[in-house]
Amino acid sequence: MPSDPVSAKIVVSGGFGVGKTTFVGALSEITPLTTEAALTEVSRGVDDTSAVAAKSTTTVAFDFGRVTLDGNIVLYLFGTPGQERFTFLWDDLVDGTLGAVVLVDTRRIGDAYPALDYFESAGIPLAVGLNEFPDGERYALEEVREALGVAAGVPLVPCDARDRTAVKRVVLALLDLVIDGA
Amino acid sequence: MNDDPDPILRPFIVTGGRTHPVDQRLRVETLVSAAPAALAAPLGFERRRIVELCRLPVSVAEIARGVGVPVGVARVLVADLLAERLVTIHASVTDTPNVTRELLERIRDGVRAL
Ligand SMILES: Nc1nc2c(ncn2[C@@H]2O[C@H](COP(=O)(O)OP(=O)(O)O)[C@@H](O)[C@H]2O)c(=O)[nH]1
Ligand SMILES: [Mg+2]
Numbered sequence: 001m002p003s004d005p006v007s008a009k010i011v012v013s014g015g016f017g018v019g020k021t022t023f024v025g026a027l028s029e030i031t032p033l034t035t036e037a038a039l040t041e042v043s044r045g046v047d048d049t050s051a052v053a054a055k056s057t058t059t060v061a062f063d064f065g066r067v068t069l070d071g072n073i074v075l076y077l078f079g080t081p082g083q084e085r086f087t088f089l090w091d092d093l094v095d096g097t098l099g100a101v102v103l104v105d106t107r108r109i110g111d112a113y114p115a116l117d118y119f120e121s122a123g124i125p126l127a128v129g130l131n132e133f134p135d136g137e138r139y140a141l142e143e144v145r146e147a148l149g150v151a152a153g154v155p156l157v158p159c160d161a162r163d164r165t166a167v168k169r170v171v172l173a174l175l176d177l178v179i180d181g182a
Numbered sequence: 183m184n185d186d187p188d189p190i191l192r193p194f195i196v197t198g199g200r201t202h203p204v205d206q207r208l209r210v211e212t213l214v215s216a217a218p219a220a221l222a223a224p225l226g227f228e229r230r231r232i233v234e235l236c237r238l239p240v241s242v243a244e245i246a247r248g249v250g251v252p253v254g255v256a257r258v259l260v261a262d263l264l265a266e267r268l269v270t271i272h273a274s275v276t277d278t279p280n281v282t283r284e285l286l287e288r289i290r291d292g293v294r295a296l
Contacts, residue, residue: 005239006275007211007272008276009211027293035246037252037253037254059252070288073289074211075292076243078210092253093207096274151245166296168294175289176290179286179290182282182288
């Protein structure tokens with residue numbers, strides 16, 4: 001690398017099967033890699049959980065991709081499951097994040113609620129990617145916004161996670177938001 | 183009765199049971215580089231592997247994946263190497279005062295150009 005490298009990160013969440021891994025892979029220069037977080041990370045900041053940690057060996061998988069920009073900036077995309085029981089992982093992943101993308105499948109809008117709640121209440125810049133599946137009904141964007149209950153300032157971008165251009169559009173909407181807030 | 187005599191959370195066996203890194207700065211995306219001296223240092227298996235992975239800057243997440251351990255385990259191991267000056271870490275965009283508008287715009291322009 002020509003000069004001292006700098007890392008950046010975006011977190012991608014949403015319900016099971018909504019397209020998170022596909023989304024990460026569409027932008028990544030590497031095939032998305034899966035790694036694990038051990039459950040002890042739950043116990044961070046809590047006083048006496050060693051007994052709990054000792055009994056539990058549960059790990060949760062998340063995947064990530066990497067894009068090298070402009071020679072020395074390395075942007076990571078972290079795809080994380082959207083169920084409420086994974087908030088411990090989000091606590092870890094959001095530290096230092098530029099922002100978050102939440103993917104929504106209009107057939108299962110409710111799957112996006114835990115992640116939306118989490119990122120909104122944490123004050124993390126947020127963009128919503130609306131993945132359109134062939135058998136899903138088409139809704140007007142404003143209908144979806146209302147169903148999701150997201151603020152008017154949150155970009156809502158139609159997306160196909162398999163399409164790099166569409167994925168870029170969602171990420172750019174998020175980055176524009178981050179820049180406007182800077 | 184406790185029929186599990188091992189009090190250590192299994193993935194953390196390689197850290198001697200330690201689940202907390204000695205350095206708190208390591209995030210999943212933190213880039214880590216091996217110090218030149220590290221390549222010749224006598225190191226155990228996981229630590230050797232980490233140093234080899236970090237010949238070019240790679241993130242803690244990539245290290246975890248490369249060594250085959252959960253991220254929390256990689257953090258403990260990398261923090262040890264950092265304390266021993268066998269690796270160095272690089273800044274993240276959001277580490278103040280790095281987070282300038284200019285840098286954010288470079289990221290956006292970089293994504294746009296992909
Ligand atoms: N039609 C359509 N299919 C998608 C889209 N995103 C993902 N898929 C497909 O949905 C399936 C699940 O995607 P995946 O990325 O594994 O979901 P994850 O569980 O959120 O990581 C895969 O077969 C994808 O090819 C999309 O935007 N549109
Ligand atoms: Mg997935």
